[in-house]
Amino acid sequence: MHSLLEKRKCIIQSALDLIQENGFHASPVSQVAKNARVAVGTIYTYFDNKEALIIGIYEYVVEEIKIYVSERDDPSLLFKDRFYNYWKSLTDFYELNPSMHGFYDQFIKSPFNSDEIQSKPNVWHDFACEFFESGIKQGKIKALNPIVLSILVNSNVNSIVRIKHNFKKKLSQNKMELDEISHLIWDGIKVD
Amino acid sequence: MHSLLEKRKCIIQSALDLIQENGFHASPVSQVAKNARVAVGTIYTYFDNKEALIIGIYEYVVEEIKIYVSERDDPSLLFKDRFYNYWKSLTDFYELNPSMHGFYDQFIKSPFNSDEIQSKPNVWHDFACEFFESGIKQGKIKALNPIVLSILVNSNVNSIVRIKHNFKKKLSQNKMELDEISHLIWDGIKVD
């Protein structure tokens, strides 16, 4: 028997798969229910409406990313190594969870992503900001705005994972080039 | 009196405005028609269906970007200067045409953006690839895959314009930092 929390997760996972495949508008609640093996009505005991479901998924995804990346961070290392770990963790996470990557990509630029949501506390954004702030404090990277730095790095990882995904065949022999991008960014932000 | 092409443009512009504001699914054809001051049926003489309209908009946007950026490129300049011009043109274009920027951002990650569309010839992608290829041939930038390079640069410009747009107030004093990103990327790809 599933606990309530597990059922909630099950609905979220079902919605994630559908949304990555079809987008928000082509992922009816009825289908989400069918995939999750629950009745339509059940979804409405866990979420007020479809918008709340989508925002709930966003919060879930953001938390999962934070857990994955922060667990693999080791503040005792050299910041350069921490940076490469950060990059690799985030890349790995997206490649291990393509539905979360697809969802995040869509959500960020969607009208669901309102100012209100962006101004709410966000464990992942906070972690990323603090991460880069510590690099600045240690004098290892340029003193740019940590918000800017984190968005920059995160959106580059995002793009690269998307490229890897889209051009799986065409670029197979050039996959290494994509990993070079992390050096390229590091060279750009490091303090010599 | 408007010509047929002008009416087509009018429908596209009306849809662009709505989609940037509300997204694809919250931009009904009826509203697009109302904004464009035509009847619903008229839209269907210019586009087979809503999907064709959206793809038509994409092709229009992509062409406008190519025209704007290529007009401001001067192959006789040093490649470094050409790079900064490219960066500035693209940034300017998005800032002058926020609805196109919003649309493009949404479209790229949407299910409308099928493999079929990506494999069709695309004047803008072709221009960007040739641009970076010429930099490589001149030995001014690293010999990375030009497709990778163009996607990388374009998605960075995209992110930065989005940051500027979202954080207009909070980052006003840090706007300069965002322009530094172009140096950061140039330092990363240039050959010393």
Place this chain on the structure above:
DNA sequence: TTTTATTGATTGAACGTTCATTCAGTCATT
């Protein structure tokens, strides 16, 4: 010149479908 015919764009009410959401009834557990 005036009248009639033809063409093709334009209109918007109407249609059928799909969707989010509800709720009266069922089931499982306590």
Place this chain on the structure above:
DNA sequence: AATGACTGAATGAACGTTCAATCAATAAAA
């Protein structure tokens, strides 16, 4: 017996799309 999660047919609103009718412009005929 009581509680509360679960069910899924039913509902109504919203949407994409159609099409018979209208209109404007041009060509042909008188």
